[in-house]
Amino acid sequence: MSKITGGCLCGEVKFEVSNDFSQFHLCHCAQCQKITGSAHAANLFCQSDHITWLSGTDKTKRFDYPNRYFARVFCTECGTGVPYLVNKGKTLIVPAGSLELDEDTVLNVAPQDNIFWHERAPWYDAALDAPTFAGFPK
Template identity: 45%
Template sequence: MPYYLGSCLCGNIKFEVQGDLDSFYLCHCHYCQKDTGSAHAANLFSKSAKLTWLAGSKSVTTFTLPGSRHKKSFCKLCGSAMPSIHEAGLLVIPAGCLDAEVSMSPTAHIFTSRRAAWEDATSDVPEFEGLPEPTKRA
């Protein structure tokens, strides 16, 4: 049975997910943009995998947006996104909180009608392997 280890940025929370992952969605809805501060969320989904908190479970905080099904769990110390259980036992795992590379390719982009306008403009933007040197202003 596959298993995945994960943790938060400060290292207080550690968890394990055992079981198969069903899908990997890049969600462009406004809720995911707000709670990631980015163009989209990258979440893995499983109907059968089991989540076990190995350390720091008391530091996991969950916010559910009133009037919606949007839920986000995070570390109350460092703010890192953490896995959460949604309706009907659906496990949602933010891909970036796993401690190993995700071998699964994204299944689909979803809520693309809400895609950030600036996201499409990134194809011609320069790329750097690390933080670029500051540029001097005239």
Template identity: 45%
Template sequence: MTFEIEGDFENFYLCHCQHCQKDTGSAHAANLFSQSAKLTWLAGEDAVTSYTLPGTRHSKSFCKLCGSALPGTQLEGLLVVPAGCLDTEVSIKPTAHIFTASRAAWDEALEEVPVQ
């Protein structure tokens, strides 16, 4: 699975909504957003599948062979890229935590958790 993205990301959100928690199995999703960047699949596009949760705008793209999160274009005019799927360094820092009212109860003071 290889792709390239040409252009810049406008936002980098850490989303704490319950849908993103379920998608990632973690406290939040880390997604980059762009209204102008272009996604080009170089290999493996045939293995990309997408799912939109019925009744919502919540969608995700992933590899149907290995389950890896992948860039998605389901929302018209918007490229959404899971930050962890990139092989290159992310050029911007997160711009905001969003949907924090749904934040997981255990997602507090994580910087205090011991490193092992």
């Protein structure tokens, strides 16, 4: 099973995870918008023993949202969302953006759905139609 490396933006937190994911959901719920500061979360799911932490676990903090099955673990230095356990420790959720992917790395799953679609940001439909640029706009 091939391994994919991942980590946070500042470099404190590093891990390796098997490219053997069971689910890949884009979540547009109001809580995911708030906690990512963006349109949606992009969460991969896998078995909890598929990760090897390489550094920085002492630099992470967990936030559990009250009254709902929802959590976030992030680097206390840079705020990047990093993998965390749910389902009584049986399942690992890996924020897709925390993975270091290049053109040669193909995830074993593609995004399978957009969930909580009715809660999506009111500007999201327009964003899908916006022009693209390789870098900053000209």
